Amino acid sequence: MENVKIVKGGPYVVTGDFKLNMLSGEVKDVTGKTYLCRCGYSSNKPFCDGAHVKSDFDK
């Protein structure tokens, strides 16, 4: 079972195995702990690249 945690001012942290349907049509099998960008500043979307730290995103 997957677990999703919302980090204030940071990403969604998804724990577990799931399929990620990319905009390109590619389907990625994701395992373990995955950090998904919520702030919109990542240059590696949909993944968090840590850019939120230097942003004003605080939701």
Ligand code: FES
């Ligand atoms: S939440 Fe980390 S870069 Fe967007």
